Amino acid sequence: MLPILSGAPWLIAHRSMLGINQPYKVTLNGQDYVLWQNSNGEISALNNICPHLQASLADGWICQERNTITCPFHAIEFDGQGRLYQNGNFSTQAITEPLELTVIDDYIWTYNGLAAKIPISSLLTRITKGFEFIGVAGIKSIKGDFLSNLLINYDYNHQNGTHRESFKIKDVAVSDYEEQGYTTKLSQTITRDENTLQEIINNPALLIIPKKFTNQFEYAFPCLTSFIAQIPIGQIIQIHALYPETEAQTKTFVMLFGRFKNTIIGSFLKKSVLKAADEIIRQDTNAIEKSYKRSIPKIRLPNEEIMFYAEKLYQEW
Ligand SMILES: [Fe+2]
Known part of the structure; x- marks a missing residue:
């Protein structure tokens, strides 16, 4: 290929x-x-x-x-x-x-043995400074092309459908969008519905996610999506890595970092934070693997220009 x-x-x-x-x-x-x-x-x-x-x-x-x-x-x-x-x-x-x-x-x-076109992003070292490494979750080989996997990470509306079940997301508001070549940044404020007791038992990480919270996103095209979640007990960083295995298969994994006000609660939550990331990847994988071949969309949703910007970077590489 x-x-x-x-x-x-x-x-x-x-x-x-x-x-x-x-x-x-x-x-x-x-x-x-x-x-x-x-x-x-x-x-x-x-x-x-x-x-x-x-x-x-x-x-x-x-x-x-x-x-x-x-x-x-x-x-x-x-x-x-x-x-x-x-x-x-x-x-x-x-x-x-x-x-x-x-x-x-x-x-x-x-660089896969090829001539470097852009430098390696400093994002990882920069944003994880002062954070504790929790672990890697969601290691998955997804049946889907690289572009489809990339775009779901830039799609601010898919949470309402894809992640509805576990996170009960009611609304996603995007602000402070900033483009700088291969780096893009934005803030996302999420409003959630109440979880049932059973949902919390299945995923205790839900307990630390408030009804309304803000994620600070930063992307390093093409392979990194990061966000810092501000929650009452501290901060959690999720960094999604993505690379093309073949034309039809894409690899992903999620690195998690935390900074907790209370270290006892923090260490208790680590397992469920990893489990929640596994679940997010499972849901994204399902959305990608069950979709039909991409074609020109006949409907536009809010904030999709961010996703189309990533697509443009890909097409014009
Ligand atoms: Fe997702």
Whole structure:
């Protein structure tokens, strides 16, 4: 396939997703890679196809002693530079291709081996300063093209339908919209209905979401959507990452951060915050996977120009 948004920086994982000495498979723009992190936190990435008889390296295992990945088919080893380890020696030349990564703090970025067109956004480091990392949720491979997945994140009306069930959203008001090239910002004020006791038991995170609250959104096109939710007990940051696996498959994951006035309540809520993010992704996935092929809309809703701006950035890339 032709790469989608060639030269865009893609956030392919948060460090916590990799584990230690475990192969982690990433599909980006139709190509498969294997990543692994050693106990010193060094991260390697190679083409996932074994250059011997084309097995999937991600199904193999890590040799900790040499920091190599072992092919599951014939147990041959490769280091992070793509060199073969055989009979006690490393080959002088690489025989398979490493994937170039840029690791900033705990964030693993790549240009997919293509020439960089825009810089890596500073959003992650900037907005999470002073926040505690809660975890990653909603890791999902969605059957849907990249653009459809991108646009749902810029769509301020889908909450009324897609997320109605769990969050009882009555109204979403958007203000302070600001465009600056690939960065867009806005404020969103959400008004909710009461939840039933059963809904709260199923999702205790609802208890901390008031009837009316404001989210501060910031986007770094094409791969990051972030928002800071101001709630009575503190602040929660959700950052959605998105990258194209293939033309018809898109990967997403959500990184969560919190700053709580009361640390005991905060630690009690972490699990349900992660669960709520899982649920949001499940609902978005359902909306995308069940929709028909996109065509020109015959109806306009308020604030859709924000979504069309993102579409324009995509089309004019
Ligand atoms: Fe959504």
